[in-house]
Amino acid sequence: MSGMVEKRGVGLWFTHVGLIIGVLIIFFPIWLAFVASTVTQPEIVKPPMPLWPGDQFFANYRKALVSGINAPVAVMLFNSFVMAMGIALGKILISLMSAFAIVYFKFPGRRLFFWLIFLTLMLPVEVRIVPTYEVVAGFGMLNSYSGLIFPLIASATATFLFRQFFMTVPDELAEAARVDGARPMRFFWDILLPMSRTNIAALFVILFIYGWNQYLWPLLITTDPDMNTIVMGIRQMFPSGDDVADWPVIMATSILAMLPPVVVVVSMQRLFIRGLVDSEK
Amino acid sequence: MEKRVTFKGWILPLILLLPQVIVSAVFFFYPAGQAIYQSLYIPDPFGLSMQWVGLGNFEYLLGDPYYRASFATTAVFSGLVTVVSMGMALYLAVLADRLIKGSGTYRTLLIWPYAVAPAVAGVLWLFMFNTRVGVVSWYLGVLGYDWNHVLNETEAMGLVVVASSWGRISYNFLFFLAGLQAIPKSVIEAAAIDGARFWTRFRTIVFPLLSPTTFFLLVVNIVYAFFETFGVIHTITSGGPQQATTILVYKVFSDGFVGQDLGSSAAQSVILLVVVGILTVVQFKFIERRVHY
Numbered sequence: 342m343s344g345m346v347e348k349r350g351v352g353l354w355f356t357h358v359g360l361i362i363g364v365l366i367i368f369f370p371i372w373l374a375f376v377a378s379t380v381t382q383p384e385i386v387k388p389p390m391p392l393w394p395g396d397q398f399f400a401n402y403r404k405a406l407v408s409g410i411n412a413p414v415a416v417m418l419f420n421s422f423v424m425a426m427g428i429a430l431g432k433i434l435i436s437l438m439s440a441f442a443i444v445y446f447k448f449p450g451r452r453l454f455f456w457l458i459f460l461t462l463m464l465p466v467e468v469r470i471v472p473t474y475e476v477v478a479g480f481g482m483l484n485s486y487s488g489l490i491f492p493l494i495a496s497a498t499a500t501f502l503f504r505q506f507f508m509t510v511p512d513e514l515a516e517a518a519r520v521d522g523a524r525p526m527r528f529f530w531d532i533l534l535p536m537s538r539t540n541i542a543a544l545f546v547i548l549f550i551y552g553w554n555q556y557l558w559p560l561l562i563t564t565d566p567d568m569n570t571i572v573m574g575i576r577q578m579f580p581s582g583d584d585v586a587d588w589p590v591i592m593a594t595s596i597l598a599m600l601p602p603v604v605v606v607v608s609m610q611r612l613f614i615r616g617l618v619d620s621e622k
Numbered sequence: 623m624e625k626r627v628t629f630k631g632w633i634l635p636l637i638l639l640l641p642q643v644i645v646s647a648v649f650f651f652y653p654a655g656q657a658i659y660q661s662l663y664i665p666d667p668f669g670l671s672m673q674w675v676g677l678g679n680f681e682y683l684l685g686d687p688y689y690r691a692s693f694a695t696t697a698v699f700s701g702l703v704t705v706v707s708m709g710m711a712l713y714l715a716v717l718a719d720r721l722i723k724g725s726g727t728y729r730t731l732l733i734w735p736y737a738v739a740p741a742v743a744g745v746l747w748l749f750m751f752n753t754r755v756g757v758v759s760w761y762l763g764v765l766g767y768d769w770n771h772v773l774n775e776t777e778a779m780g781l782v783v784v785a786s787s788w789g790r791i792s793y794n795f796l797f798f799l800a801g802l803q804a805i806p807k808s809v810i811e812a813a814a815i816d817g818a819r820f821w822t823r824f825r826t827i828v829f830p831l832l833s834p835t836t837f838f839l840l841v842v843n844i845v846y847a848f849f850e851t852f853g854v855i856h857t858i859t860s861g862g863p864q865q866a867t868t869i870l871v872y873k874v875f876s877d878g879f880v881g882q883d884l885g886s887s888a889a890q891s892v893i894l895l896v897v898v899g900i901l902t903v904v905q906f907k908f909i910e911r912r913v914h915y
Contacts, residue, residue, distance in 0.1 A: 435641040
């Protein structure tokens with residue numbers, strides 16, 4: 342039934358116009374970046390720059406991907422991909438294991454472990470940067486993938502999410518597995534893991550974006566341009582001092598930096614929304 | 623909550639917990655402990671020894687006008703980011719909620735800026751307002767307004783606020799729209815039959831029913847503004863001009879890594895730990911309440 346409070350006629354048009362204005366405002370910065378990535382440097386440094394794409398798309402993107410400014414952007418894309426995948430898969434793996442241990446076993450110190458994991462919620466990397474940097478440097482993990490991934494991998498959020506989900510799994514399933522003499526890990530692999538598929542996928546979407554978009558941590562520990570991730574590498578492309586930045590290449594890099602997470606969000610919208618809502622519970 | 627049915631044994635669960643425990647211990651608890659330890663010392667100028675100063679670093683910080691200014695800057699910044707991003711999101715969500723069909727399309731169009739990293743958002747807005755090549759600053763110049771966020775503190779703050787709010791609108795929109803769609807249409811229609819106009823309905827029915835979502839977003843957005851906007855500030859202003867956009871997290875970074883003032887940076891970390899602790903407790907208290915709604 343169509344309600345009487347939804348707008349029709351003129352009111353409906355106003356609603357659409359209001360929304361379209363909002364969408365345009367939100368799109369504008371990205372449109373401008375895209376336009377800038379398709380024109381020549383002289384067109385940009387002599388303002389105002391054009392508002393419609395030029396014909397330098399292939400030239401600019403090829404230049405960015407192949408040579409970049411400090412390092413080829415293709416290399417930075419690869420680094421970001423490794424980091425995002427490492428963080429997402431690593432977090433999911435260790436959280437599944439620890440949530441399984443906490444929910445399905447009674448053992449001495451269980452509460453203590455639970456609270457220790459809970460406490461890590463309160464320690465965002467931004468807060469403990471200097472000592473964490475020293476730890477990573479001490480392990481010789483500067484400019485390495487393990488240095489990029491491990492400090493960001495422990496996540497109370499993911500552990501809680503799986504814990505919450507495991508609590509809703511009917512007890513009868515574990516009971517039946519026990520009666521059948523199935524070992525705990527067998528129950529984990531054959532029953533629990535397949536049941537968690539959607540939760541895992543939803544969490545993966547959120548964690549991939551989280552990992553891809555990291556900025557401060559890669560900024561601290563990757564001094565070698567060939568280890569830069571794309572999100573932190575953009576800022577390194579600006580010249581120091583008064584030189585004019587190579588805007589077409591920088592903007593092409595910005596578009597490339599946002600493309601993978603945007604594709605993930607748009608193509609997996611349902612999982613994304615579910616993951617977002619779940620991980621904030 | 624406890625499971626009725628559990629498996630026997632304690633070796634297997636400990637093995638399962640081991641990876642998370644090791645990672646947490648090495649990269650969370652040890653560094654946090656180090657931060658607390660370092661906050662009680664100052665290293666000598668040659669970095670050879672550490673001198674115990676007790677709460678000296680904290681006393682110094684709390685008396686330091688720059689640090690106090692950074693607290694005020696953080697309050698203004700996170701307040702503005704929260705208001706701007708939530709206000710814009712609520713406006714769009716209310717409009718989208720009025721549509722019988724098509725709200726899904728707008729949702730798709732509006733949610734994806736969430737995926738744009740704060741640092742990339744910073745670069746996009748810096749480009750628009752760049753004093754030399756920026757399109758927006760150029761047109762402002764045509765209108766007779768001389769935009770220069772490199773020198774003007776208010777403009778710098780405005781720019782980092784807008785850039786930080788921009789991607790956040792998606793997130794808030796999603797939660798507001800879900801909250802609005804959960805309100806029974808019959809309640810609103812009953813009010814409409816009684817002759818209540820849109821604004822009256824919104825003020826007296828919709829907004830109060832939306833308050834759990836609003837409170838939740840309030841806390842989450844403050845946390846975001848405090849800790850996740852580093853990329854925006856580092857790309858656009860680097861904390862300037864004259865520290866006008868140096869929020870607390872940025873100051874930990876600039877004092878610790880750029881200024882190499884380890885004792886002070888560690889003490890700032892500890893203060894931030896307390897802030898995160900309070901925010902986390904508020905968040906959990908509130909979410910517990912929300913579950914009972």
